[in-house]
Amino acid sequence: MSRIQLTLIQIDNYGPWTVTPAPRREVDLQTLQSRLYADLSQLIGNRRGYVFFTRFDNMIAVTNGLDLDDHALIQESIRNRYPISVSMSIASGDSPKTTLSKASSRLQQTGSAQDKHRTEQLCGTPLDADDWAADDVHIAHFDVNSATAEYTDSLDAFSTFIRIEQGYAELMKHFYEAHDGLSFFVGGDNVIAVSKPLSTSTYESILDHIKSTVNLELKVGLGTGPTAQDAGMAAKEALEECRHHEKDVARETIAEEGY
Amino acid sequence: MSRIQLTLIQIDNYGPWTVTPAPRREVDLQTLQSRLYADLSQLIGNRRGYVFFTRFDNMIAVTNGLDLDDHALIQESIRNRYPISVSMSIASGDSPKTTLSKASSRLQQTGSAQDKHRTEQLCGTPLDADDWAADDVHIAHFDVNSATAEYTDSLDAFSTFIRIEQGYAELMKHFYEAHDGLSFFVGGDNVIAVSKPLSTSTYESILDHIKSTVNLELKVGLGTGPTAQDAGMAAKEALEECRHHEKDVARETIAEEGY
Amino acid sequence: MSRIQLTLIQIDNYGPWTVTPAPRREVDLQTLQSRLYADLSQLIGNRRGYVFFTRFDNMIAVTNGLDLDDHALIQESIRNRYPISVSMSIASGDSPKTTLSKASSRLQQTGSAQDKHRTEQLCGTPLDADDWAADDVHIAHFDVNSATAEYTDSLDAFSTFIRIEQGYAELMKHFYEAHDGLSFFVGGDNVIAVSKPLSTSTYESILDHIKSTVNLELKVGLGTGPTAQDAGMAAKEALEECRHHEKDVARETIAEEGY
Amino acid sequence: MSRIQLTLIQIDNYGPWTVTPAPRREVDLQTLQSRLYADLSQLIGNRRGYVFFTRFDNMIAVTNGLDLDDHALIQESIRNRYPISVSMSIASGDSPKTTLSKASSRLQQTGSAQDKHRTEQLCGTPLDADDWAADDVHIAHFDVNSATAEYTDSLDAFSTFIRIEQGYAELMKHFYEAHDGLSFFVGGDNVIAVSKPLSTSTYESILDHIKSTVNLELKVGLGTGPTAQDAGMAAKEALEECRHHEKDVARETIAEEGY
Numbered sequence A, B, C, D: 001m002s003r004i005q006l007t008l009i010q011i012d013n014y015g016p017w018t019v020t021p022a023p024r025r026e027v028d029l030q031t032l033q034s035r036l037y038a039d040l041s042q043l044i045g046n047r048r049g050y051v052f053f054t055r056f057d058n059m060i061a062v063t064n065g066l067d068l069d070d071h072a073l074i075q076e077s078i079r080n081r082y083p084i085s086v087s088m089s090i091a092s093g094d095s096p097k098t099t100l101s102k103a104s105s106r107l108q109q110t111g112s113a114q115d116k117h118r119t120e121q122l123c124g125t126p127l128d129a130d131d132w133a134a135d136d137v138h139i140a141h142f143d144v145n146s147a148t149a150e151y152t153d154s155l156d157a158f159s160t161f162i163r164i165e166q167g168y169a170e171l172m173k174h175f176y177e178a179h180d181g182l183s184f185f186v187g188g189d190n191v192i193a194v195s196k197p198l199s200t201s202t203y204e205s206i207l208d209h210i211k212s213t214v215n216l217e218l219k220v221g222l223g224t225g226p227t228a229q230d231a232g233m234a235a236k237e238a239l240e241e242c243r244h245h246e247k248d249v250a251r252e253t254i255a256e257e258g259y
Helices: A012-019 A026-045 A068-079 A095-111 A149-150 A157-179 A200-214 A228-245 B013-016 B026-045 B068-081 B098-108 B147-152 B157-179 B198-213 B229-246 C014-018 C026-045 C069-080 C094-107 C148-153 C155-179 C198-216 C228-245 D014-018 D025-044 D068-081 D097-107 D148-150 D158-180 D198-213 D228-246
Strands: A005-013 A050-051 A057-061 A084-094 A137-144 A182-187 A190-193 A218-225 A249-253 B005-010 B050-053 B060-061 B085-095 B139-142 B182-187 B190-195 B218-225 B251-255 C004-011 C050-052 C058-062 C087-091 C135-145 C182-187 C189-196 C219-224 C250-255 D004-011 D048-052 D058-062 D086-093 D135-146 D182-187 D191-197 D216-224 D251-253
Touching: A005 A095, A005 C250, A026 A050, A026 A068, A026 B026, A026 B050, A026 B182, A026 B229, A050 A190, A050 A228, A050 B218, A050 D216, A068 A084, A084 A095, A095 A182, A095 B157, A137 A149, A137 A157, A137 A228, A137 B157, A149 A157, A157 A190, A157 A200, A157 B060, A157 B157, A190 A228, A190 B098, A200 A218, A200 A249, A200 B190, A200 C004, A218 A228, A218 C198, A228 A249, A228 B026, A228 D228, B005 B098, B005 D097, B026 B050, B026 B060, B026 B068, B026 B139, B050 B190, B050 B229, B050 C135, B060 B139, B060 C189, B068 B085, B139 B147, B139 B157, B139 B229, B139 D182, B147 B157, B157 B182, B157 B190, B157 B198, B157 C087, B190 B229, B198 B251, C014 C094, C014 D198, C026 D025, C026 D048, C026 D182, C026 D228, C050 C189, C050 C228, C050 D025, C058 D004, C058 D158, C069 C087, C069 D025, C087 C094, C094 C148, C135 C148, C135 C155, C135 C228, C148 C155, C148 C182, C155 C189, C155 C198, C155 D058, C155 D097, C155 D158, C182 D025, C189 C198, C189 C228, C189 C250, C198 C219, C198 C250, C198 D058, C219 C228, C219 D158, C219 D198, C228 C250, C228 D025, D004 D097, D025 D048, D025 D058, D086 D097, D097 D182, D135 D148, D135 D158, D148 D158, D158 D182, D158 D191, D158 D198, D191 D228, D198 D216, D198 D251, D216 D228, D228 D251
Parallel strands: A218 A249, B218 B251, C219 C250, D216 D251
Antiparallel strands: A005 A057, A005 A084, A050 A057, A137 A190, A137 A218, A182 A190, B005 B060, B005 B085, B050 B060, B139 B190, B139 B218, B182 B190, C004 C058, C004 C087, C050 C058, C135 C189, C135 C219, C182 C189, D004 D058, D004 D086, D048 D058, D135 D191, D135 D216, D182 D191
């Protein structure tokens, strides 16, 4: 099964803020954005969720296990410590693609991302915390085969970055269009995706697609669990199995008793 | 003219560290990476440089104005506050592409990114601090026309992200291959590039290329200055000029007396 | 009633680390210490506990509601993001004084704070999470009457600081020796204390003692709850009541249904 | 000689902000305060200054080497990243006591710390950056003899804290009243003081005073330099000399060529 809960997190009226009254120094914006993301990682991660930086002003989180109060407290904690505030929109469903689409529509209905009067929206309804299942969340953790030897240690740093980036751009588009999954670059040569349950052969076809379109060889560890934390850690262990046994796809399940 | 100084910053032996003795929790890795980047933004930004997160384990910085002691102090400060250390390789030249290539080779010659005995390398020679020019650094700041109205407020969040990401993937590749420039996504719908001095019509052709290949309409502000901070702020002001006067390309020069 | 759970948090072998191989830069130590404290505030605060910076290398936390797994995860999160690790010792009881004494002994029995082989100890047994009461935790929040008008805006900054500091030094000693309570300076003119349940007249006698010994007039808000977060917020609201109704002592109870 | 430049840093209208519209969660305030201090440590430390947390809402910095632009940039950087802003008042002189007094008066003349219209003041005039001397700044770094063996490993954690705190309260008052120095607890068993040049026998008398009044045995390393960073590092090295040669007072001078 698959019953994923996603939260779209949007900095309120961020664009105008960055240039009012005059353009703010880029180093401060970068510091603000990356620390906000780090704090959300901790606030959501301590509740067994995952958040991805995406565009930094719009972030996407897997929030199975977080209820409305958790979301409200996170909004409050950000407002208490940053010069900006965030809106959040929650949705759940079996397909990450349609779930995020629901969350996006709900937030859009409350006003524009650049409407200065639309602040700290909290919309949507989380899953009932008592009604979870060990196979609610499916995470796929991709990385590039021999990335250090073939790229980092061999090409110049930007050429390597171009290769990784072209691979990610193709993977995020293909996985979304062909299989409803959401893929996020998380640094190094790593991409983490949330998806519906998919067969091993489907993942093999995804790896083939990436190899044939952008000539990049990936492997992937698959994990399932009641929360992003559980599924994500299972996926990491599956990826270790790929590494140690030269597999392209491996799968692990962690059936946590609850959260 | 153009005399750019670049520093390649690489976390030492990071990949193995993330899975030793077992895979570390992703939320902690994300927090570590984004805070390290925030700290480097401040450490380098307070010396008038720019750093880009790139792959997070390999970051690229524009460091005109920073000497060897500055670099060594930054390495020391990271080592004093993080469980990891960083190596740095400095190079300078008129082309960002060939300059980064030099910096990459130098670092690669000291050993593999995953060699646990190759730590805290500091290679290369910075520009003489007394020998700077007001047109040493050229920065281009791109953003997407009507991004909020046409994308963020209209499409679902991942479709918007796909559009931005495809645009960035094409821009970073094209700018590098056709004009030796290094482009970095910096959040929202913004890309900041370091380049040689290029004509306005060259930038128009780049915008045309992006429009025709990935159907994304960009505008760009161009800035020149003795440091990344100066050139970057000029580029931001030029981008404001684009916004307020509906231009595709605008240019500003800040001739700072020194740094 | 009163059934407080305290955790002593100690940086492992910190003193030697700060001077090995040579004294580390003070700004980095200050950054490390204050960020570690900020992170512990969030890690513990997100689980409804409070942590006080105390000596920074030895911190004291009120951890009602946190079980062994929570403590272990916090240790792991610190180790994943800092160049140092922490040991923790948990104890519970009705008197903060004897409870902290128990926690201290347990940690001391595992070795010296400067034994480099004694790392990441986790000792003691938390309260059963199912066995909590609405009056487990008692918090007193003190501040100085008219601190801004009489001190900050009138005296020079160090003279004000001396006044606040003498007041705190007397309060922390007196409260501990006379009533078994643990008081912590938390910034500005604020002191937060954990205590056994004490009568209003006892608090009046404490305020009298401070006034007569160091000539500082305090007021205090008292809060009770199942966790530090609940009791602490009740105490803050009680302190607001003091402010608005010119009382010296006020009391609030928040009876949360659970945590 | 002694020509110290001090900056008083005050969070604007902080008290009211912490309780508007209702008391904010203590964990967020603690996180905000300690991170603000960490950021100021880096912003000032990267310019060779020292900042002490003092009361957190009022901080005191030694800023020899920082000009008005540096101060303005730090104010801007804080405003760009925090929900609060800071005012700063600069003064210089040969006595830390009278210098801080001047800085305090100047800031007080601009309005109350709780006046919501008095924000981001920047008053006073820094020393001329070209007119520095190698003996401008004098730092004394105190610690407690055998603190780990006699206190941390032997007493309970709060009793140790009481001993350290009583010692600090006496030292900060005595040093200020008798010798015009400003002493700051910096964690562990460490106190860092800025002072006029004082003889070794004066320091011996200070240690005697602390021993006789609060029964705490200290030692002290003395450092001199053109900036806080230089003098502070010299003081640390002098303290190491005390440790290794069982001295009570030792002295080091670092004569940096400039900053």
